[in-house]
Amino acid sequence: MLDFNAINKTPLTGQPFKFFATPGVLSPVDLATIRADFPLIRKPGIFPLSELSYGPAFAALVDDIRSSDLEDIMGGKFGVDLSDKPLMITVRSRAHKRDGRIHTDTVTKVVTCLLYLNDIWDESGGRLRMLRAGDNLEDYATEIPPNGGTLAAFQRSENSWHGHEPFEGERRYVMFNWMSSHAAMERELGRHRFSAKLKKLNPFA
Numbered sequence: 001m002l003d004f005n006a007i008n009k010t011p012l013t014g015q016p017f018k019f020f021a022t023p024g025v026l027s028p029v030d031l032a033t034i035r036a037d038f039p040l041i042r043k044p045g046i047f048p049l050s051e052l053s054y055g056p057a058f059a060a061l062v063d064d065i066r067s068s069d070l071e072d073i074m075g076g077k078f079g080v081d082l083s084d085k086p087l088m089i090t091v092r093s094r095a096h097k098r099d100g101r102i103h104t105d106t107v108t109k110v111v112t113c114l115l116y117l118n119d120i121w122d123e124s125g126g127r128l129r130m131l132r133a134g135d136n137l138e139d140y141a142t143e144i145p146p147n148g149g150t151l152a153a154f155q156r157s158e159n160s161w162h163g164h165e166p167f168e169g170e171r172r173y174v175m176f177n178w179m180s181s182h183a184a185m186e187r188e189l190g191r192h193r194f195s196a197k198l199k200k201l202n203p204f205a
């Protein structure tokens with residue numbers, strides 16, 4: 001499903017940190033079937049795959065994300081050996097107005113990728129900004145609309161600042177991170193699983 005060739009050919013931006021964005025990595029047909037098979041998530045937050053049910057098209061997308069082809073492309077683009085790095089996959093369906101605050105990602109994340117699964121994005125908020133500093137959301141190197149089929153990726157660093165203007169509502173994506181270790185991945189997944197279970201128990205969470 002993923003257009004590996006398009007991802008591989010996308011130039012890497014080196015400043016203010018290493019990142020790139022590739023639009024149209026999914027065909028319109030595949031995007032539509034994946035959206036139809038997207039997990040039913042009614043609440044904001046990040047959910048691990050283990051807590052979700054989804055259809056065959058979404059499962060096929062997950063297989064592509066887990067493929068050695070994508071791992072090799074990402075490792076080559078960022079100059080990092082990812083062969084010994086575990087891959088963590090999580091899903092978000094809805095954004096809360098407090099989401100998007102400026103951050104760099106945790107030190108245990110080596111490479112972060114966001115594959116957006118929305119329609120064409122017409123909202124002013126919710127557009128990913130790659131920032132030059134950690135104190136100004138308006139000082140950005142580029143702004144990436146979360147259109148369906150757009151893949152954004154960056155190498156985590158001390159200055160990999162990113163965020164977006166507030167948006168509340170449906171904002172679908174799959175996030176996948178190559179992690180520094182299995183222990184780090186299990187800690188992250190454990191936190192997300194606990195949060196997911198609380199949301200199931202508490203209708204107001």
